[in-house]
Amino acid sequence: MSTASRATDAAAPGTSAPADPSLFVQSLARGLAVMEAFDAEHRELTLSQAAARAGLSRASARRLLHTLVELGYASTDGSTFALTPRVLGFGWSYLSGQPFPELALAVLRRLSEQLGESASAAELDGTDVVYVQRVETKRIMRVDIKLGTRFPAAWTSMGRVLLAGTDRASWEPLLEASLPSAPPSAKVTDVAELVDLLEAVTASGYCVIDQELEPGLRSVAVPVRGPSGRVEHALNVSLRSAEDQSAERAGERVLPALLAAAAELEAALGRR
Numbered sequence: 001m002s003t004a005s006r007a008t009d010a011a012a013p014g015t016s017a018p019a020d021p022s023l024f025v026q027s028l029a030r031g032l033a034v035m036e037a038f039d040a041e042h043r044e045l046t047l048s049q050a051a052a053r054a055g056l057s058r059a060s061a062r063r064l065l066h067t068l069v070e071l072g073y074a075s076t077d078g079s080t081f082a083l084t085p086r087v088l089g090f091g092w093s094y095l096s097g098q099p100f101p102e103l104a105l106a107v108l109r110r111l112s113e114q115l116g117e118s119a120s121a122a123e124l125d126g127t128d129v130v131y132v133q134r135v136e137t138k139r140i141m142r143v144d145i146k147l148g149t150r151f152p153a154a155w156t157s158m159g160r161v162l163l164a165g166t167d168r169a170s171w172e173p174l175l176e177a178s179l180p181s182a183p184p185s186a187k188v189t190d191v192a193e194l195v196d197l198l199e200a201v202t203a204s205g206y207c208v209i210d211q212e213l214e215p216g217l218r219s220v221a222v223p224v225r226g227p228s229g230r231v232e233h234a235l236n237v238s239l240r241s242a243e244d245q246s247a248e249r250a251g252e253r254v255l256p257a258l259l260a261a262a263a264e265l266e267a268a269l270g271r272r
Contacts, residue, residue, distance in 0.1 A: 030056055034064045035073070035087065044080040088267075100233060101147075103268050104133040111237065111261045112137060115254055118238040119261075120145065121224070122158040124166070127178040129159035132233070152181040154194055157209040157221035158234035164201040165223055165231025171195055187212050206258070208251045220254050222262045227270040235262050 037045060037053035045053065051061035065081050068074035072086050104121040112119040112135040121133040128150040136145075153159025154175055163174060175191045182189050188197065201207045206222045213219075221236035237254045 030054070030060060031064050031067070034061060034068065035083065038083050044082045046080050050081060100269075101133040104265060105135070107261050107265050108133055108135040108235070111257055114257050115237055117254065120158070120236050120238070121233055122162070122236070123233050124153060124159070124162035125150070127153055127174055127181065129153040129156050129162060151213060152178050152183065154178040155183055155186050155209070155212045157207045157219040158236045160198060160201050160207045160209070161221045161223045161234040162231060164198040171198055183213055185212055185214060206251065206255060220251050220258060222255070222258050224262045224265050224269075235265070
C-alpha cells in the first residue's frame, strides 16, 4: 500500500489500517504523499494536481506544499510547485549507511563497461593499499588481484592517492616504513622523491602509475572523499601500457569517467 493511499483525508475503501493506529502519524504520511506526487513525468505540479495525485484535499495539500517550500524542499513560482535538490538528502542518508564496497560495485561496473577496462576500489591500511571492490574485464592481466589483495601503497596509483590524502606530517614516516616492500620494478625508492610525487598528486587530484608495480601495467586513480572531506577510498582503472603511447594519454582517456564515478560515490556517501 502506498503512502498516498494511507494519507487521504478519509480512509479509502479497501485500504488496511496501521497495525497500531496510535503510532501512525497521519500528518507525516500526508507530507510524504505530497513529495511522492512528483516524479520524472510530473516535475512541476499545480496545487490541484498535487492534491489529486496525493489523494488529499486542496486545503491539506496547500498547507503541506507551503511547508515544504518554507523548509527548502520545494519551490514555487506562485502557480506551480517543484521539489528542490535538498530532497536528495533523504537518499544520501540511506546510502551513507550502506557498506562502501556495496555502493562501489554498481559504480565500478558502469565505469568498467564504459571504458572496457578493469576498475577497482581500495582503502589504506598502514603502508598497504587493500582492494575492497573490483570489476574485471575478460582481458588477461599479469597481476592477480582479488578482494583483500594488498600492495605497497607507495608504488600503486590508488596507494599514492590515499597516502596523499593523509596528514602531510605522516608522509615521510609512512614512506620510510614502505621501502622494504618496494617491488623490483619500482622506479622511485628515494623518500624525498616519493614525497614530491605525493605533492604532485595533491596538486593534480589524480595519479598515474606507469609500470612501477608490474611491467606492462599502468593505472590511473582518483580519491573518494567522505562526508568530512577526508580521503577515505580511491578508485582506479587498470590499463595495459602498450595500448597508450604515454602515461599522460592514458590519464586523458580515462580520467573524466573516473572523476565522474568518484563524484557519484561521494554523493552516495553524503558529501555535498
